[in-house]
Amino acid sequence: MYLAANGTRGVQEIAAHLKMQRQNVTPELKVLNSEGLLEIVGDAGGKDLWGKKPIDKTLRIAKFLCTEYNLDADGRRRKPIKKRKTTRKKK
Numbered sequence: 001m002y003l004a005a006n007g008t009r010g011v012q013e014i015a016a017h018l019k020m021q022r023q024n025v026t027p028e029l030k031v032l033n034s035e036g037l038l039e040i041v042g043d044a045g046g047k048d049l050w051g052k053k054p055i056d057k058t059l060r061i062a063k064f065l066c067t068e069y070n071l072d073a074d075g076r077r078r079k080p081i082k083k084r085k086t087t088r089k090k091k
Helices: 013-018 022-034 055-059 061-069
Strands: 039-046 047-052
Touching: 013 047, 022 039, 047 061, 055 061
Parallel strands: none
Antiparallel strands: 039 047
16 A cells, blocks of 8 residues: 555555555555655645655665565565476486
């Protein structure tokens, strides 16, 4: 959820990006706001736009989450890298 709020996005846009329902996204955004990670950075047509607080750049939270949980910068899981098959010689 945190990574999907990259830039400025509305609740509906975040929900669509994560393939979630809007009503499931709003409570999570409020928790991240209360923890000081996200903030409402504006509004468009009466809809709140969410964005990361500047502390993210200082602490590199997004980079850590991407590395730790194998995520892309937008919060989606990276596709696993296929391992090459190795053939062993029989003796």
